[in-house]
Amino acid sequence: MLLGCIGDDFTGSSDLGNTLVKAGMRTVQYSGTPSAPAAPDVEAGIVALKSRTLPVAEAVRLSLEALDWLRAQGCRQFLFKYCSTFDSTPQGNIGPVAEALSDALNADRVIFCPAFPATGRTVFQGHLFVGDRLLSESGMENHPLTPMTDPDLRRWLGLQIRDGLGHIPAGTVWQGADAVRAALSAQGHRFVVTDAIRDEDLVTLGQAVADQLLLTGGSGIALGLPGNFRARGLLSSDALPWRGQAGRAAALSGSCSRATRGQVARHIADGHPASGIDPEAVMAGTATAADAARWALSQDGLPLVYSSADPDAVRAVQGRHGTKAVAARLDAFFAETARLLVTGGVTRLITAGGETSGAVVEGLGIGALEIGPEIDPGVPAIRAGENLVLALKSGNFGAEEFFAKAAERLAG
Template identity: 75%
Template structure:
């Protein structure tokens, strides 16, 4: 294994896997820290953790366990992957996890760049944009677990870190990899080893990847990995033959727990196509009057690509959270979707599409999927995934994908190649 990656959620990890697989690496995503060695032909291994919203101490512990396993596989470089909208709170977990990894790796110069231009995420003057909106005006300010209220990544990361935070502006990035390396070194010498890097184009991410050649630790969204495979390819370390994808025939179901604008648009579009849809009321789930078995029986009685969703308007979500508590609502819905996924797979569903990081993580954990082979891209940031002989998945972060994503994913997962 050449590149070792630690992801703080499951959809973000598959997003990263998509980036690396498109660049020709043989990629496997692991659900949690594996207990045995990796297959020898794996070039990039991604340990997907559900650590984004955990208490800081637990997130750090799990990340260090992942690091230890990746080091045992012989990884030459470590990438800490977080969301392209920098999902975190003023307490963490991005800063504390990065600090712990940097200490273990003795890394005194660390790139931070969540930019993913293909999905509309760019960093300019240290601030994160989603499309033409600053992060705090993009809908992310309403996130139920990690509301992003400040677009300035330097300020946000400084709240989470005990080390200084520097900046590489776009003007420096446009001068090339050598200029970036020089600026990062200067920031580190000035007591700012954590360095936010601007990137507004894929070319900028390729420049940052070249600048990171040989760096023990890099952090960012999946876009920061665009330029990393080429560093290994120049050394003749990558296999010349990419893996071949084979789709899966059979029943399909869509599970959506994301409340993002993009996912709510996808839900509306799917219903507009005439597909069967069942909206989940969290109050009924919490009261025990409607459960996963009820939903599974409904899904298995439908044709096409039936959708089960709890993707409500943020105002509705806040009202339920105020009534029952944020953690209680989140836990109940995650448990619901995990149980539902198990019932559906047991009932013969072979293609499963999920929307939302927490929902996808719950589904992967509920199905006890240890190893996921990354396939072709369905949409920017979202690959097709094979989870076993008879099961394929699409794990989508909330804000990713066009309106027709669910239909597109169903067709891609069922494509025999």
């Protein structure tokens, strides 16, 4: 294994896998830290953790366990992958995990770059944008678990780490990899936020950190990494083959993002079967996974079970029961629904939302995921077993007709 990656959620990890596969690396995503060695033909391994919203100490512990396993596989470089909307809180987890990984590797000049221009995420003057809006005006300020109220990455990250932060502006990035390397060497800080507004900028950054042991960012930061290994003659020329899966399809959505709510509305408007789940009813036990799965299995076409409510409605439920309690109950609901759907014959399963997707993968007991072709930017098709394929979508990703498009692509 050449590149060892640690993702703080499952959809983001598959997004990273999509980037690496498109660039020609044989990539496998693991659900948590494996207990056995990787297959010898794996060039990039991604340990997907459900650590984004865990207590800091637990997130750090899990990340260091993943690092130990990846080091044992012989990895030459390591990437800590987080969301392109930098989902976090002033108390963590991105900064503390990055510090712990840096300490363990004795790594210096570690870059932070969540940019992903293909999906509208750019970093300019150290500020994160979503499309033409600052992050704090993009809808992410309403996220139920990690509300992003400040687009200044240096200021937000500065609340989480011990050391100060450097910055490499877009003008330096545009001068090329040599200029970035020189700017990194001149930094007086261990951690450095880098601007990037084009895919070419991410390739430049990737080339500039070819000899850095650790880097951090969204999936886009990996655009230039496979080329570094290829230039050294370390990559296989053969891509892993992909085969689709026939059979029944179903979709589960627990994301409250603007994008996912639009996709749910489009799915319903196009005449597909859909069943909305009231989080209050889930908390009361009157809406059960058995009922949801029974309904979905009785439908033709592509049934969708969703709890993608308006943020105000979600906050009201959280106010009555507590944020963590609501999140845990919904995760358990979707995990059990997924298990019942697969037991009932579903072979193509689509999930929306990082927390939902992580709960589903854990609930199904899936250990390793083979990353396949792209469905939409940031969302690949994934094979999870002999008779099961998945699409794990971040809440903010995908075209409006994503659910139907994913079901068709998963069928091959």
